[in-house]
Amino acid sequence: MPLSYPVPRRRFLAAGLLAPVLLSADGRTSAVPTGQFRRRTVPGGMFTLGVASGDPLPDGVVLWTRLAPRPLEPGGGMPDRPVAVRWEIASDERFRRSVRRGVVTARPTAAHTVHVDVRGLRPAATYHYRFVVGDQVSAVGRTRTAPEPGRGPARLRFATASCQNWQDGFYTAYRSMVDDDVDFVAFLGDYIYEAVGGPTRLRDHIGAGQPYTLEDYRIRHAQYRTDPDLAAAHAAAPWIVSIDDHDVDDNWAGEWPADPRVREKVPFAARKAAAIRAYTEHLPMRLGPGGRMYRRLGFGDLATLHVLDTRSYRSMQPRSLRAASRPARTMTGRPQESWLVRGLAGSGARWNLIANQVMMAAADRGRRNFDSWDGYRAQRRRLLEFLGTGAVRNPVVLTGDQHATWVSDLRPDFDAVDSPVVAAEFVGTSITSGGDPDIAGFHREHDPELARNPHLRYADNRRGYLLGEATREELTVRLRVVDTVRSPAPTTTRTAATFQVADGRPGVIGTD
Ligand SMILES: [Fe+2]
Structure with missing residues (x-):
């Protein structure tokens, strides 16, 4: 059965107000909202491997990150359980004009990597995206969708x-x-x-x-x-x-x-x-x-x-x-x-x-x-x-x-x-x-x-x-x-x- 981690909207909006933050300090822990599950702690400094995007479409792009507080160790230093990761994509770097957001589960079976195939974006447009777990915020990535079929670009x-x-x-x-x-x-x-x-x-x-x-x-x-x-x-x-x-x-x-x-x-x-x-x-x-x-x-x-x-x-x-x-x-x-x-x-x-x-x-x-x-x-x-x-x-x-x-x-x-x-x-x-x-x-x-x-x-x-x-x-x-x-x-x-x-x-x- 797929696990899901509904996130209270209020909490997510609060995270969305954070200025782009690079990495949390090592060794800290932060609480992760887990819906009907009890709150659990996860290691600090999880976004060591940055963010990425790929395979752009006119209305979408794949967003990527991996949770790995100790990336050079087996398991990346993560606990052997799923973790909810919030993602957000916006038309501006400061995330004032948020366009799409959601929650994805990082699973140990995928080395706590996540791939979000975001759709509903505008063609030939530049976007900014980031991931959030608890109070840890990833680096901000920049990406671009493809132009529409049958149209330019120049x-x-x-x-x-x-x-x-x-x-x-x-x-x-x-x-x-x-x-x-x-x-x-x-x-x-x-x-x-x-x-x-x-x-x-x-x-x-x-x-x-x-x-x-x-x-x-x-x-x-x-x-x-x-x-x-x-x-x-x-x-x-x-x-x-x-x-x-x-x-x-x-x-x-x-x-x-x-x-x-x-x-x-x-x-x-x-x-x-x-x-x-x-x-x-x-x-x-x-x-x-x-x-x-x-x-x-x-x-x-x-x-x-x-x-x-x-x-x-x-x-x-x-x-x-x-x-x-x-x-x-x-x-x-x-x-x-x-x-x-x-x-x-x-x-x-x-x-x-x-x-x-x-x-x-x-x-x-x-x-x-x-x-x-x-x-x-x-x-x-x-x-x-x-x-x-x-x-x-x-x-x-x-x-x-x-x-x-x-x-x-x-x-x-x-x-x-x-x-x-x-x-x-x-x-x-x-x-x-x-x-x-x-x-x-x-x-x-x-x-x-x-x-x-x-x-x-x-x-x-x-x-x-x-x-x-x-x-x-x-x-x-x-x-x-x-x-x-x-x-x-x-x-x-x-x-x-x-x-x-x-x-x-x-x-x-x-x-x-
Ligand atoms: Fe080569």
Whole structure:
């Protein structure tokens, strides 16, 4: 039976009058109203992991928080029982114009995370939200709903980010993203890393070895969320997240771990279930039917974001070019492929943005990566030929994974120069993974590849993110890079390059 905790309206209004408060002092306790249940106390300082929002709709958005007074411990330091959490969303930062409010139950079975799928909001509007337990008030988050279907907007701003290995540095890139005033952040995979760091690591993960159990993955997610720059980025805009390999296990594919011959202490199916459960608990997502993670979000008639899941349904990575070319191999599985194709053709949007995890453009012959779309060539060709029919308006692929920026023109046959360009791909760099770059070494290795492969238009290995701005005429993508991730101290973020895609003209038209 679901527990419910009716909250006396008077008490809630009183809490609503509190000015935005950050965190309560540690160790305090506060009374929680529990309706017909007796008053119980809960630990103080529960909002250590901040707030987040995600998956914006024209009339709604998912709000998230987790109660965790001691986030790096099993259970987050919470008692093993449900706790009532009040939430409130307002059109102003001081909560004078409250729009919606309610009570949600944080349960131990979900690590006391809460997801509130608020509806009844206005389209293309900025809101502020917070959570309250007793006299403890969370940080205030800012979010934004999507524009209405069939209407503008004149422009849409977004960021893409990926690959934030805790061990490799500090999340300084998020500092300037907070000021970018984006409509959404698309996170394209490797939100956490399961891997153990090397000897040059800058920060340690909690726990020895890799995570295997639900508790291991929960602690890993909690640890990442204690980073103040990441927390600030979540509080600044709605995120639209997608999963990649390190969120579970390096290079996993469908039912298979990277190397099925290695016997791990936990069977892969159980490990994957634990990792995905912790992931969905900790991120502000709205899952599709059957818990699926591929989903579509519309932004008026200007853009549609098609969010792929290129891990859960894929064939195992091939070992040879012959195997990589087999038509039966799939990156997405059949149902997701037809969902994508139908959605691309029918979106009605000016820009069809595809949130993708692994590089779609062919890498140089000498450096084939069969974990990327290079290992799933028949499906790639089928998809790119479909884009070449003109059935899809302005397809643009947004990707992570490479720990470097790669800007490419996509063509059905990358080996044929007369194969038409059908789309552009922007592979964003990492937030931290790989650490501070060896810039000269990267260009020594990869500049000859750019010269040999006309579809590869630009490559760079500095840390940072991509900032996109779509209008009816063009899509502009700026590469934003930081000076260093070695220190949490302030660093400079600069625009290293700017790219354009024009409406009605596939591929990248300008780089500077
Ligand atoms: Fe990565």
